[in-house]
Amino acid sequence: MEFNIALHTIFYITIFIIPGTLLRRFYFSGEFNKEFSQGNLMERFMWTIFSSILVLLISSLFFYFIRIIYNKELLSAISYDTIKEVFDLLTNNDLPTSTQFFAIYKDFLILLFGIYFASILIGWASKKIAISRFVSSYVPVFRYKNYWYYFVRGKVKSASKGKNKEYWYTETDILIQQDGSTKMYSGKISDYYIDPNNNQLESIFLEDTKRYKYKEDGQYELVSIPGDVFCIPYNRILNINLTYVNKEKVIRIRSKVFWYINEMFYAIASLILLSTLWVEDIPDFNFSSFRYKLFFTLNSWLILGMIRNIFRKYIFPEVYKKETVRPLFLSIVFSIIQYIWIFDFYGFWLTFLISILIFIFLANIFIQTKKAIDNSK
Structure with a gap:
């Protein structure tokens, strides 16, 4: 009985878990990788199953169009009857014979490779669409929970570019609490980290960092801070001001x-x-x-x-x-x-x-x- 459960588990994981996991892994990658494990277990499981079914449908359409284009029968060893026969064998706690195995294993591996590749491609393409400026600004339902990404990378409506302009980088002025007094730093945002549980900012990293040095007459000067990267923990931050720097967009x-x-x-x-x-x-x-x-x-x-x-x-x-x-x-x-x-x-x-x-x-x-x-x- 235990062996029977293991075989079914492997079959279901291969078909209904791995494709969806690959899709979600590439969709929640880069600055959104911490969202991959957010949410309760049942919610993530249902999204994985739904993603796997979506990949299977798209893969079926892909194989169908390839068959039409090349006018050839693809993966001839794989059919509904073949899959049903193998599944019935696993249900009865039996394994395919050596003849059955060697007749279908090559096509089955090619089929799995195609499904898994489609999962990766769909996940990657979906991420590119989700972080595009149009979707980020006008279709908020597809936005990631990591809202800091949109503000730090200039993906919000207020990040006006102007005619023939494109986003370059983000400058910031940060007011912090330190040793009972306040200090303000300025620099280019190079990176940031968020809490995986609530998407709150944990720390922010600056390049070309300068410190505001105020004089007695109320004027100030910017003093460069030596070093390549300057880290500021969020628990010391009182206020953040962001400025989006654009550059000329060469359009021909x-x-x-x-x-x-x-x-x-x-x-x-x-x-x-x-x-x-x-x-x-x-x-x-x-x-x-x-x-x-x-x-x-x-x-x-x-x-x-x-x-x-x-x-x-x-x-x-x-x-x-x-x-x-x-x-x-x-x-x-x-x-x-x-x-x-x-x-x-x-x-x-x-x-x-x-x-x-x-x-x-x-x-x-x-x-x-x-x-x-x-x-x-």
Whole structure:
């Protein structure tokens, strides 16, 4: 009886708990990670079940559209009858036979990978939508409980940007109680921490911190405080004043159009590329095993992402001026060479050695070129 309960538990956790947990984990990430464990156990459990069902529905639609696009039967070993048969075996405290196991395990693992990947993607995308300025300002029902994020990061309506302006950082003046007297500090907010139980501020960290030094005539001067980060605990804070600093937003209609085209192409190409994992036969591509198909997909996805960043650099050079194309170019060359062993032309280690030699050769050329340019100035 105990073994039967364990099998059912594993089955339910795999299908109805893990997808929802992954979705919630990526939705409550970054500055909202403490909200992942907030709320009573039953509430979190119900949200996890609901999230898992949502992921299963979206994954089913994804597999359905992939089947229509490629006009092929996906995961042929998985069907309603197969799942029912395995579930009946577990219900009767039996395990699938070796023949049944080896007939379905590969497709079942691919199916689980797709569901879990969809959970991560939906959670990440939902977070991006929830913290967008429009949703934060006009759809408060989707706002996180960590209200400090919206005030500290300039995500409130009162953070007026003006025409052709965009948010840069937040400055603050903080009045604190110290040694029976009050002092005021000013600086840029670099980070903050909140209490996981009630979302109240625990401490705030400032950069370029200065202290207000008042003179006898009522005037004051700002005295710089040495150090990189200045921490102020919330229990000493009497008042906080926030100032949102904006910067000029470089907008070119043509660049913006190319930006959206680049991002849309990357999103569509990524979905099509990742969908090949669930297609048994890809025309003109013969892989010796699923492992090589997986490496092909991931390697191609990395190359696609690096090409996307190169286009970003040239579309908006002002925004990505700190990024250089040369490291991306070297990485693309390194990744392209990996197709030699992925398509089984040569072995992995020989290909890897060739990659390292070419990488060093190109890197040396770039270094010498940079030195020559610097010397000529």
